[in-house]
Amino acid sequence: xxxxxxxxxxxxxxxxxxxxxxxxxxxxxxxxxxxxxxxxxxxxxxxxxxxxxxxxxxxxxxxxxxxxxxxxxxxxxxxxxxxxxxxxxxxxxxxxxxxxxxxxxxxxxxxxxxxxx
Amino acid sequence: xxxxxxxxxxxxxxxxxxxxxxxxxxxxxxxxxxxxxxxxxxxxxxxxxxxxxxxxxxxxxxxxxxxxxxxxxxxxxxxxxxxxxxxxxxxxxxxxxxxxxxxxxxxxxxxxxxxxxxxxxxxxxxxxxxxxxxxxxxxxxxxxxxxxxxxxxxxxxxxxxxxxxxxxxxxxxxxxxxxxxxxxxxxxxxxxxxxxxx
Numbered sequence: 413x414x415x416x417x418x419x420x421x422x423x424x425x426x427x428x429x430x431x432x433x434x435x436x437x438x439x440x441x442x443x444x445x446x447x448x449x450x451x452x453x454x455x456x457x458x459x460x461x462x463x464x465x466x467x468x469x470x471x472x473x474x475x476x477x478x479x480x481x482x483x484x485x486x487x488x489x490x491x492x493x494x495x496x497x498x499x500x501x502x503x504x505x506x507x508x509x510x511x512x513x514x515x516x517x518x519x520x521x522x523x524x525x526x527x528x529x
Numbered sequence: 530x531x532x533x534x535x536x537x538x539x540x541x542x543x544x545x546x547x548x549x550x551x552x553x554x555x556x557x558x559x560x561x562x563x564x565x566x567x568x569x570x571x572x573x574x575x576x577x578x579x580x581x582x583x584x585x586x587x588x589x590x591x592x593x594x595x596x597x598x599x600x601x602x603x604x605x606x607x608x609x610x611x612x613x614x615x616x617x618x619x620x621x622x623x624x625x626x627x628x629x630x631x632x633x634x635x636x637x638x639x640x641x642x643x644x645x646x647x648x649x650x651x652x653x654x655x656x657x658x659x660x661x662x663x664x665x666x667x668x669x670x671x672x673x674x675x676x677x678x679x680x681x682x683x684x685x686x687x688x689x690x691x692x693x694x695x696x697x698x699x700x701x702x703x704x705x706x707x708x709x710x711x712x713x714x715x716x717x718x719x720x721x722x723x724x725x726x727x
Contacts, residue, residue: 422568423543424536428727469546471568496550501563516547517658 416442416460420452420478421467426518430465433523449473461486463527468495468502479511492526494518533717538571540720544658545569548651549691549704555646560621562697569691573713576682583675586703587611591678594644595671598652600663601719602712605682606652607705608644612672614700615640621698637670644668651704659719683709
């Protein structure tokens with residue numbers, strides 16, 4: 413089934429890596445990218461999003477705030493926080509929000525497992 | 530002057546970010562509280578500018594750890610605190626009950642250990658991401674103004690900088706990597722290899 417994935421990360425390299433892995437496993441998926449939380453809210457307007465990977469530590473709106481906002485907009489979407497900030501307290505806040513937590517660095521295994529679940 | 534492309538800059542920022550995330554997790558376990566991280570800053574700049582910036586951020590009285598590293602590229606990694614805050618960090622690490630003179634005795638040892646953990650997490654993560662090996666010398670305790678700390682650094686520096694805050698204690702620290710021109714070229718080559726693999 414063709415799905416739409418939203419990738420939000422201020423690092424272009426990270427977006428490239430995620431996109432390359434997803435394209436390999438799910439070549440027909442639509443991929444939407446944004447470099448910030450604010451941009452993400454603009455680019456999703458009028459679109460159906462099925463899966464999201466959100467970076468946490470970004471200039472401006474952080475990924476968790478964005479994720480909670482997008483959860484309301486897309487209650488059935490699968491959302492993951494993809495972050496280098498692997499502190500237990502951060503992980504607990506992400507868990508409490510009902511959002512999946514994927515620790516960086518980005519690897520093929522982690523992304524493939526998340527999108528295939 | 531040598532320049533980093535937008536993508537090289539982006540890649541380096543992200544690698545540094547991942548290293549600092551790991552470092553913050555370790556520090557958080559040591560002090561039992563959350564560490565807030567800034568977005569990393571990376572700048573190819575002059576030694577004088579770095580001296581000025583660090584002086585402004587710390588009232589030019591700094592305590593910290595300096596660790597020389599070598600491998601595919603060489604440089605100095607520094608963990609810096611405003612001097613009056615470093616003692617507070619030692620207090621957090623060693624427990625509130627120790628008297629001040631005992632804490633002073635421990636400052637060098639405690640900061641060396643924190644520096645070792647943080648700087649190794651950052652450098653180790655960078656090395657893993659780039660598939661290279663980096664060797665470190667033992668951490669050195671340093672104290673003084675920013676000019677003293679950067680003594681011996683080359684005139685043009687790749688300055689990687691992130692600040693972190695122990696939220697409950699309001700202790701701010703800085704992790705700084707300094708690389709000279711030759712090492713910048715080497716690092717650029719390593720990043721080019723990484724980007725080609727994507």
